[in-house]
Amino acid sequence: MTSSERTRAEIHVRGAKKSFSGRTVVDVDELVLGDSAVEGLLGPNGAGKTTLMRMIMHSIPLDEGTVTLHKRDGSTITLSELPPHQMVSNGVVKSTQVVSDFDQLTILDSLLLALATPGDESPIRWKAERELAKKHEEEIRHQLDRFGFGNPNEVAGSAGEKKLLDIVRCLLLKPDVLLLDEPTAGLPDDITQLVMSAVRELALGGTSVVIVEHDLEVIWELCDEVTFMAEGRVLMKSDPETIRNNSLVVEKYLGADHA
Numbered sequence: 001m002t003s004s005e006r007t008r009a010e011i012h013v014r015g016a017k018k019s020f021s022g023r024t025v026v027d028v029d030e031l032v033l034g035d036s037a038v039e040g041l042l043g044p045n046g047a048g049k050t051t052l053m054r055m056i057m058h059s060i061p062l063d064e065g066t067v068t069l070h071k072r073d074g075s076t077i078t079l080s081e082l083p084p085h086q087m088v089s090n091g092v093v094k095s096t097q098v099v100s101d102f103d104q105l106t107i108l109d110s111l112l113l114a115l116a117t118p119g120d121e122s123p124i125r126w127k128a129e130r131e132l133a134k135k136h137e138e139e140i141r142h143q144l145d146r147f148g149f150g151n152p153n154e155v156a157g158s159a160g161e162k163k164l165l166d167i168v169r170c171l172l173l174k175p176d177v178l179l180l181d182e183p184t185a186g187l188p189d190d191i192t193q194l195v196m197s198a199v200r201e202l203a204l205g206g207t208s209v210v211i212v213e214h215d216l217e218v219i220w221e222l223c224d225e226v227t228f229m230a231e232g233r234v235l236m237k238s239d240p241e242t243i244r245n246n247s248l249v250v251e252k253y254l255g256a257d258h259a
């Protein structure tokens, strides 16, 4: 590793503001995400967590400020100037709760579509698809098996299955930065545990994971660091234990009777 290379990619948010109908919902002076393997983003409903993630992905434009990606090779790219469709090819992926493709495509096809890069396009479509499937077959099978998916040639049925399929998509892409917005909401406990171990595995492989969750056990167990947001602002960033016991966090979010 040369001096400019880094172990993990980082997202730097600077002076980032977003208002809706004249009301400021995100106002972040300075935030670095990715300096730990798994970071939690915690805060009450309406704190601006999802909006901040969407600003990072540039799926909504910033009113002010910048978001930059500091890649592992030492190079830097301004995400807030990048078209959203170029995020994946730059290694930045966010889980999406509603993926309409999952309604029309089989489990296998939707994953192949997610993995396809422009270079995989071919005039002979079936040949390109077969090659892509062959290249990723083992990995796809491994990921589907670990979550107990049935036949990959069927369409994902339940909302839970679609949600899980989206997590599998994120895992297969092996991003440098993965943003997860409430990945385990609505999933049963045993599946939540499987998602957590998959996220841990990905982080061990070098991905910087940022996770928003209201299931606090997920945050305390999984995260190396936690950023606490309220009313659009970052109020503190620290280790989970410190956040958990901070009086401001207790007052604004956890409540006095939290475990």
Ligand SMILES: Nc1ncnc2c1ncn2[C@@H]1O[C@H](COP(=O)(O)OP(=O)(O)OP(=O)(O)O)[C@@H](O)[C@H]1O
Residues within 6 Å of the ligand: 020, 021, 025, 043, 044, 045, 046, 047, 048, 049, 050, 051, 052
């Ligand atoms: N497109 C929009 N138009 C108008 N207001 C919006 C829009 N998106 C978000 N907001 C408002 O911005 C504020 C922050 O919303 P956001 O969804 O980012 O919160 P959150 O921290 O993710 O909350 P939750 O924990 O409930 O998911 C809320 O008051 C929300 O109503």
Ligand SMILES: [Mg+2]
Residues within 6 Å of the ligand: 049, 050, 051, 181
């Ligand atoms: Mg949200």
